[in-house]
Amino acid sequence: MGILIGVLEQGLIYGIMALGVYITYKILDFPDLTTDGSFPAGAAITAVLLTKGINPYLSLLISFISGMVIGALTGIIHVKFKVRDLLSGIIMMTALYSINLRIAGKANVPLFSQNTVFDNSFVNSIFPQSLVLYKTVIIALILTLITKFILDAYLNTKSGFLLRAVGNNETLVTTLAKDTGLVKILGLAIANGLVAMSGSIMCQQQRFFDISMGTGTVVIGLANVIIGTNVFKNVSAVKATTAVLFGAVVYKACVAFAISRGLSATDMKFITAFLFLVILVITMDRKKKVKKNA
Amino acid sequence: MLELKNIDKYYNVGTVNEMCLFNDFNFTVNDGEFVSVVGSNGSGKTSMLNLICGSTYVDGGQIIMNGEDITNKKEFLRYNDIGRVYQNPSMGTCPDMTILENMALADNKAKSYGLSLGINKKRIEYYKEQLSTLNLGLEDKLHIKVGVLSGGQRQAMALLMATMTDIKFLILDEHTAALDPKTADLIMKITDDVVREKHLTTVMVTHNLRYAVEYGSRLIMMNQGHIVMDKGGDEKANLNVDDILDVFNKISIECGN
Numbered sequence: 060m061g062i063l064i065g066v067l068e069q070g071l072i073y074g075i076m077a078l079g080v081y082i083t084y085k086i087l088d089f090p091d092l093t094t095d096g097s098f099p100a101g102a103a104i105t106a107v108l109l110t111k112g113i114n115p116y117l118s119l120l121i122s123f124i125s126g127m128v129i130g131a132l133t134g135i136i137h138v139k140f141k142v143r144d145l146l147s148g149i150i151m152m153t154a155l156y157s158i159n160l161r162i163a164g165k166a167n168v169p170l171f172s173q174n175t176v177f178d179n180s181f182v183n184s185i186f187p188q189s190l191v192l193y194k195t196v197i198i199a200l201i202l203t204l205i206t207k208f209i210l211d212a213y214l215n216t217k218s219g220f221l222l223r224a225v226g227n228n229e230t231l232v233t234t235l236a237k238d239t240g241l242v243k244i245l246g247l248a249i250a251n252g253l254v255a256m257s258g259s260i261m262c263q264q265q266r267f268f269d270i271s272m273g274t275g276t277v278v279i280g281l282a283n284v285i286i287g288t289n290v291f292k293n294v295s296a297v298k299a300t301t302a303v304l305f306g307a308v309v310y311k312a313c314v315a316f317a318i319s320r321g322l323s324a325t326d327m328k329f330i331t332a333f334l335f336l337v338i339l340v341i342t343m344d345r346k347k348k349v350k351k352n353a
Numbered sequence: 354m355l356e357l358k359n360i361d362k363y364y365n366v367g368t369v370n371e372m373c374l375f376n377d378f379n380f381t382v383n384d385g386e387f388v389s390v391v392g393s394n395g396s397g398k399t400s401m402l403n404l405i406c407g408s409t410y411v412d413g414g415q416i417i418m419n420g421e422d423i424t425n426k427k428e429f430l431r432y433n434d435i436g437r438v439y440q441n442p443s444m445g446t447c448p449d450m451t452i453l454e455n456m457a458l459a460d461n462k463a464k465s466y467g468l469s470l471g472i473n474k475k476r477i478e479y480y481k482e483q484l485s486t487l488n489l490g491l492e493d494k495l496h497i498k499v500g501v502l503s504g505g506q507r508q509a510m511a512l513l514m515a516t517m518t519d520i521k522f523l524i525l526d527e528h529t530a531a532l533d534p535k536t537a538d539l540i541m542k543i544t545d546d547v548v549r550e551k552h553l554t555t556v557m558v559t560h561n562l563r564y565a566v567e568y569g570s571r572l573i574m575m576n577q578g579h580i581v582m583d584k585g586g587d588e589k590a591n592l593n594v595d596d597i598l599d600v601f602n603k604i605s606i607e608c609g610n
Contacts, residue, residue: 217466220450220458227447230439234515236432236463 064196066315070308071199072260073279075206077287077307078300079126079253080280085288085299086226087246092148092277093133096155097126097251099273101258103159106168106268115176119202119259126255127248129155134244148277159270166270175263176202195264202260206253207300213249214300222246254280275331282335283307289342310334354419355382355405355522355554361413362404362578374400375578378414386585387548387555389565391597392575393605398558401575402526405556407431419521433463436515436553438508440527445511448500452491452510455499456480459514483513487543505536509543516547523548525557529564537561541568562594562601572597576604 076098083091101122108118129151137147160166174180177195186194213219225232225242232239254276262268287306291297317330360378365371374397382388390398403409405416407428416424423431438445446455457472460480477495484492487509491502499507508528516523525544529537545568548555559565565572572589574582574597582600584592 213468215471216468217457217461217471218468220454220461220471221466223450223454224447224458227449228444230444231447231458233429234432234435234437234445235458235461236429237466238427238429 062315062319064193066311067308068196068199068264069261070311071196071203071304072257072264073283073311074203074257074304074307075260076254076257076276077280077283077303078206078210079250079257080277081284081288081299081303082222082246082250082253084281084284086223087243087250088226089137089144089243089247090148090277090281091130091133091247091250092145093129093151093155093247093251094148094254094277094280095273095275096152096159097129097254097273098258098261098276099159099268099270100129100155100162101126101255102262102268102272103163103168103270104255105259105262106163106170109170109173109175109263110168112173115174115179115263118263119176119256122259123252123256126258127252129255130247130249130251131244133251134240134247137247138240138243155273156270159273163268163270168268170263170266170268175266176260177264199260199264203304206256207304210253211298211300218245222249275328278331278335279310282331282338283310285338285342286310354384354417355556356417357381357401357404357414358417359414360404360411360416362400362409363412366412373578375404375411378578378580380573380580382554382556384554385552386571387553387569388557388571388573389569390556390558390573390575391560391562391565391601393601395577396575397578398575399526402437402524402556402558405431405522406435406437406524434520435522435524436518436520437524437526438512438515438528440530442504442507442511442531445514446499446507449498451496451498452484452502453477453480453495455510455514456484456517459517462518483517484510486546487513488539505532505540508532508536508540512540512543512547516551516553520551521554523553523555525555525559527558527560530560537564544568562597566592566594566597574600574604 076094080094083089104122104125105118108121109115133147133151136142136150137144142150177198182194182198190197214223221232221237221242222245225239225246229239232242258273261272283306284303285306286309287302287304288299290305291302313334314330318324322330357378357380360375362375363371363373380401392398400409404411407426411424415422418434447458450458453472457476460476481492489506489509491506491510499510502510512528529540532540541564547553557569570589571585572592573580581604
């Protein structure tokens with residue numbers, strides 16, 4: 060039971076990050092490595108804000124906005140300076156490593172008694188004793204669902220339509236008299252905003268910031284997106300955003316299973332990479348063999 | 354009115370393949386004209402369209418649209434007044450979005466794409482009406498993705514989407530070339546209707562000499578960056594395919610093709 064709750068908690072929190080990766084990878088067709096830097100950036104900012112006694116919910120918003128700035132910078136490097144998409148992400152990811160250290164002041168910041176979104180006087184007063192065990196998972200679920208519904212609503216606005224169109228057919232957006240570059244920058248900003256907010260929530264759930272917590276984030280996010288979108292490929296009733304959240308939880312369960320089979324927590328990144336490879340190979344579109352005499 | 358004045362355009366500048374496509378090229382399209390452009394491959398037809406739309410920029414000369422010098426205007430800004438349909442049917446629509454979403458997207462062209470709802474429910478009837486003019490039954494399939502439609506259906510939608518808003522110029526870049534003859538006829542018919550109805554100033558590049566003769570008010574033939582034939586009015590009305598073919602062959606022999 061404890062493992063299940065842990066899987067749900069972390070899966071849902073990573074799910075918000077996966078929604079961001081969904082925007083870049085699936086909608087914009089942009090493999091955005093900035094994710095590895097913006098996730099810990101959200102966490103670093105949050106660690107500092109919480110130690111200073113800032114309201115934890117406000118820290119979510121500040122993390123989101125900071126992530127948007129980071130994403131917009133990646134976009135500007137790509138669109139205005141014409142640097143290739145992968146390289147733009149790598150540049151930002153590398154730079155953010157130092158910047159995150161600057162923000163946090165050191166490589167590891169523990170949060171002891173500070174209020175978090177999961178643990179503050181308001182939350183503690185409304186949760187009855189019987190539900191205390193599920194407090195974190197319920198709050199994670201609420202935060203994730205709110206984010207998902209806002210994103211769904213956004214994707215149905217005119218601006219959201221344009222974002223989807225850019226990934227689909229850039230030429231069309233140009234003929235609609237819109238600057239495709241600006242739309243891409245906006246998309247990257249929203250995506251990294253979500254990633255940084257996810258990092259902020261993760262920091263509050265784990266009660267620490269660690270400089271290495273971002274390594275492999277993009278791989279986890281991609282795995283989540285690919286699992287989710289492939290499982291529900293032929294089910295049009297399930298929205299892609301729901302599928303991505305489902306993928307995030309399933310992925311976390313796979314990792315938990317691997318660890319429960321005897322792999323240690325230090326093998327985590329290996330498991331992450333290996334699982335991603337397996338998922339890529341399984342979901343790859345392969346041409347069906349043509350029978351000779353068919 | 355659209356004027357190309359003293360246009361120079363070079364390709365592969367600074368390499369051994371440097372080539373001058375246009376040298377002091379002049380071309381004027383008057384308001385309400387429907388110009389068919391024919392010519393062999395490499396004669397500069399599509400390059401001319403790209404220069405008009407801003408997909409590439411000129412190396413010399415001026416492009417003037419309705420009195421405004423747009424020579425250095427960005428491509429996307431020029432499309433405020435221009436609608437363009439490409440040869441490839443998939444260029445004019447979003448395959449992963451539904452027919453309704455595509456229509457709504459095109460309907461909002463040149464306006465701001467803000468945070469209001471993407472689909473204005475009041476416009477759905479209008480979209481259906483527009484789609485029904487195509488006679489392809491698309492008005493009953495509003496919620497299916499455009500990606501599953503056939504090339505002809507997609508091209509019909511692309512044409513509709515390109516001409517939905519208040520544009521002044523229509524640029525057609527071999528827009529029937531990838532379609533079967535029957536669908537191509539249908540698309541040409543729809544094109545002609547929409548051009549007449551909206552009084553669009555149109556430039557159509559085509560390899561189909563029959564369309565070039567049958568449709569439009571003026572016909573030009575291009576060869577190696579020059580206009581070698583320019584017929585309008587009665588002269589154009591009396592043209593037939595064989596006349597153009599004769600000129601075409603004569604040029605080819607001169608060029609040694």
